[in-house]
Amino acid sequence: MKKVGVALLGLGTVGGGTYKILTKNRDDIKKNYGVDLEIRHILEKDMSKVKALGANPDIVSCDINNILKDPEIKIVAEFFGGIEPAKSFLVQCLLAGKSIVTANKEMFSQYWHELESAAKKGKAGVYFEASCVGGVPVIRTLTESMQGNNIKCIMGIVNGTTNYILSKMADEGLEYETVLKEAQKLGYAEANPTADVDGYDSMYKLSILSSLAFHTKVPIDKIYREGISNISKLDIEYGKKFGYTLKLLAIGKKENGKIEARVHPAFIPSDHPLAAVKESFNAVHIVGDNVGDIMLYGRGAGDLPTGSAIVSDIVFASLQSKHKYSSFKNNTDKVSDRGFNKDFQCEYYMRLTVKDVPGVIASISAKLAKFKISINSIQQKVEGDKASVIFMLHRTSESSVKKAVEAIKEVDTVYSVDAIIRVEE
Amino acid sequence: MKKVGVALLGLGTVGGGTYKILTKNRDDIKKNYGVDLEIRHILEKDMSKVKALGANPDIVSCDINNILKDPEIKIVAEFFGGIEPAKSFLVQCLLAGKSIVTANKEMFSQYWHELESAAKKGKAGVYFEASCVGGVPVIRTLTESMQGNNIKCIMGIVNGTTNYILSKMADEGLEYETVLKEAQKLGYAEANPTADVDGYDSMYKLSILSSLAFHTKVPIDKIYREGISNISKLDIEYGKKFGYTLKLLAIGKKENGKIEARVHPAFIPSDHPLAAVKESFNAVHIVGDNVGDIMLYGRGAGDLPTGSAIVSDIVFASLQSKHKYSSFKNNTDKVSDRGFNKDFQCEYYMRLTVKDVPGVIASISAKLAKFKISINSIQQKVEGDKASVIFMLHRTSESSVKKAVEAIKEVDTVYSVDAIIRVEE
Numbered sequence: 001m002k003k004v005g006v007a008l009l010g011l012g013t014v015g016g017g018t019y020k021i022l023t024k025n026r027d028d029i030k031k032n033y034g035v036d037l038e039i040r041h042i043l044e045k046d047m048s049k050v051k052a053l054g055a056n057p058d059i060v061s062c063d064i065n066n067i068l069k070d071p072e073i074k075i076v077a078e079f080f081g082g083i084e085p086a087k088s089f090l091v092q093c094l095l096a097g098k099s100i101v102t103a104n105k106e107m108f109s110q111y112w113h114e115l116e117s118a119a120k121k122g123k124a125g126v127y128f129e130a131s132c133v134g135g136v137p138v139i140r141t142l143t144e145s146m147q148g149n150n151i152k153c154i155m156g157i158v159n160g161t162t163n164y165i166l167s168k169m170a171d172e173g174l175e176y177e178t179v180l181k182e183a184q185k186l187g188y189a190e191a192n193p194t195a196d197v198d199g200y201d202s203m204y205k206l207s208i209l210s211s212l213a214f215h216t217k218v219p220i221d222k223i224y225r226e227g228i229s230n231i232s233k234l235d236i237e238y239g240k241k242f243g244y245t246l247k248l249l250a251i252g253k254k255e256n257g258k259i260e261a262r263v264h265p266a267f268i269p270s271d272h273p274l275a276a277v278k279e280s281f282n283a284v285h286i287v288g289d290n291v292g293d294i295m296l297y298g299r300g301a302g303d304l305p306t307g308s309a310i311v312s313d314i315v316f317a318s319l320q321s322k323h324k325y326s327s328f329k330n331n332t333d334k335v336s337d338r339g340f341n342k343d344f345q346c347e348y349y350m351r352l353t354v355k356d357v358p359g360v361i362a363s364i365s366a367k368l369a370k371f372k373i374s375i376n377s378i379q380q381k382v383e384g385d386k387a388s389v390i391f392m393l394h395r396t397s398e399s400s401v402k403k404a405v406e407a408i409k410e411v412d413t414v415y416s417v418d419a420i421i422r423v424e425e
Numbered sequence: 426m427k428k429v430g431v432a433l434l435g436l437g438t439v440g441g442g443t444y445k446i447l448t449k450n451r452d453d454i455k456k457n458y459g460v461d462l463e464i465r466h467i468l469e470k471d472m473s474k475v476k477a478l479g480a481n482p483d484i485v486s487c488d489i490n491n492i493l494k495d496p497e498i499k500i501v502a503e504f505f506g507g508i509e510p511a512k513s514f515l516v517q518c519l520l521a522g523k524s525i526v527t528a529n530k531e532m533f534s535q536y537w538h539e540l541e542s543a544a545k546k547g548k549a550g551v552y553f554e555a556s557c558v559g560g561v562p563v564i565r566t567l568t569e570s571m572q573g574n575n576i577k578c579i580m581g582i583v584n585g586t587t588n589y590i591l592s593k594m595a596d597e598g599l600e601y602e603t604v605l606k607e608a609q610k611l612g613y614a615e616a617n618p619t620a621d622v623d624g625y626d627s628m629y630k631l632s633i634l635s636s637l638a639f640h641t642k643v644p645i646d647k648i649y650r651e652g653i654s655n656i657s658k659l660d661i662e663y664g665k666k667f668g669y670t671l672k673l674l675a676i677g678k679k680e681n682g683k684i685e686a687r688v689h690p691a692f693i694p695s696d697h698p699l700a701a702v703k704e705s706f707n708a709v710h711i712v713g714d715n716v717g718d719i720m721l722y723g724r725g726a727g728d729l730p731t732g733s734a735i736v737s738d739i740v741f742a743s744l745q746s747k748h749k750y751s752s753f754k755n756n757t758d759k760v761s762d763r764g765f766n767k768d769f770q771c772e773y774y775m776r777l778t779v780k781d782v783p784g785v786i787a788s789i790s791a792k793l794a795k796f797k798i799s800i801n802s803i804q805q806k807v808e809g810d811k812a813s814v815i816f817m818l819h820r821t822s823e824s825s826v827k828k829a830v831e832a833i834k835e836v837d838t839v840y841s842v843d844a845i846i847r848v849e850e
Contacts, residue, residue, distance in 0.1 A: 017715075021573045021715050025573060025574070025575065025715075028575060029572060029573075031640070032572070032640045032752045032753075033572055033752060129570070134716075135713075135715070135716035135717065135719060136719055137562075137565075137566050137569075137570035137719075140562075140565065140566070140569055140570050141562050141565070141566070144562075144565055144569060144737070144741060145554070145562035145565050145734075145737050146733075146737065147454060147457070147458055147736060147737045147740035147741070148446045148450060148454075148732065148733040148734075148735070148736030148737050148740070149450070149733055150450065150453060215456070215457045273701065273722060276698070276701055288560075288733060289450075290442075290446050290450075290560070290729040290730065290732060290733040290736075291559075291560035291723065291724070291729070291730050291733035291734075292560065292723065292724045292727075292729070292730055293723060293724070294560060294561055294562075294721070294722060294723030294724075295720075295721070295722040295723065296719070296720070296721055296722075297698060297719060297720040297721075297722065298716065298717065298718060298719030298720065299716070299717045299718070299719075302717075304714075304715040304716070304717070305715065305716050305717050307573065307715060308571075308573040308574055308713060308715040308716035309570075309573075309716075310573070311572060311573030311715075312569070312570050312571065312572045312573050315572035315573070316569060316572070319749070321746045321747055322746055324744070327457045327458060328457075
């Protein structure tokens, strides 16, 4: 039987999950896939983690050289997170001919080209199923199942923390800050929640997913990013009345040869398959020119779900006789703006607070008309001498909306523009 | 660039879709996957199909030898359907070293072992993504993404015709016969609908899917099969009131080392992800010990969705340096009953018509108690001197329910047992 040595960099949540699966499922993997995966070294300084997992302390160290010098180690799985030392260690492993498996979207989305270039030199492989949407096989689907399609759109709920927060806000009518605090208490959100709630995590994943979908590197600086911290429960409630559910979406589209990539909160019709994705579940919706709509759904995080993706990559890598690399030629860190559309188009939801006097709707409508934005519907709710007005706007561009909002703010009967939320059909 | 010759056996719906994709997307596939797929021969006797697609008539014939003798043809995709001549032709191709790609679940589920044995002799590959759930990459997910899991359950809506019929019955309150006729008129159901409505199509697919999920051949004779033709709109309506949606499910489970495989109509909770799968869409829900719940969703049929799966397999096959075979050792046509549990357990919905007299519920309950079946809830609806009674039964075995039903039929205040429907949570 083929025996393959594996090293683990880090024994955190996902590293620990991977350790558990490789240990518990070792015999099944031998029987079903004909490969014996042996953990030969672990980099971890926190020995309490080693002890908690019952790992052999003799194979634990803090020195990457212990891995580099062992010719039996063919695959190195990384769980450090962050850029360094993860990237440098993985480059060294690749140059030494060891394939790598990573869950590190932050590093991978920015240094894919560097890792791939080292991999080619070392004739090793680069695997990253676990970097996006945990155990859901979205990377493998994009690389091994969509070959007969030009993908037009990939749209996903790829961050569990924000989906948990938005679901809770919608279901229990709570404000963002309240739910965030609860999520932090339950361990669903980090003490510093920026990476999740401001959309960075989704942006890293979208960079990887849309690069694969469109066979073109989509670097993070080409991605529009907006988080959920300004979302009010009021907008979620209004949206519900219009038949919409609010989600933080990662969206990649290719239209007329141009790619647009963006992460932001968006209303989707409440009967859209993504609207039913609740709590910390994730899902990715893909539209191909031939396959039509498909959706993949599951747990986007957690020790065992993400560990499942890591182990899948380890088995997959260990059975390749020749590693494949990214299907796009420009896998470099220098990608020009050509080919990207940053002034994308959407429908919009706009909520304003205005003075309750005749003519205010006319004034606002005139400003919208000036920027060629047409109105789908208007809803007004009077409270004292003020009114909340919601405009649902037909498809228009970001730049037009921005200009219109500036012009509307100048109308003297308008107190404030409280929310602008994009609508995806 | 690697050039790979392809032959198509048949130009029906899926064959035609495959032809279209291979022609339209040929340059994209070259660019993105580095392989030039050239259609070198087509077996088709109906020249009107050839003409409609604009295919070159010079490469069309009715003689398999034209394919067998062309060394440039490396991959043969089959769209004949049915057992013969599909199977014999494919065996000949495999022995000649040509890999095969098929959408033919009826043939493949029953002759997998024979094809695989020929494939090993010819050092060729056997690919069948298109045999189950059209363009949804469920086969690739099972073979390439679940390696770190013991799958506990696979449960799917894998037949579009029956899902269309049941969705229509539920949404519009129509009877089975009415919807079936409409579906036949619209081309969603065949003139002879048996393969779909009696669950044969789902059974073939379940045989393939559960064999992969459990790494054990699950032949069709180990699968319990029941169709939807006895479903009444009344039961769909009652189910709705209890919070259930009725679907034709293909279910494979592994519990205590025993496999159960069954195709039948079942109630699932209306908030189950599968309950939202409407019309002709398909979905498969997989539960792994590590990944937890995942679901794949999309179009299960149609020329381009299924063609997408065929082309994916052709590209995948053409890039393998060594073909893999099924991950189970007993891929044979002789599989013993050991390892299978045919007396599976479920919750049940039971509807009866009884005489509206005191004591009838007591008599029925006593019969259920005799077979150790406990009752979850009872609902009664009186109409004249008759009453409709619905029993929701706790988890029990098929054999107990069957015996109980026989005993209940003997109760003189019971007119009829009108429906027994399994309930899956």
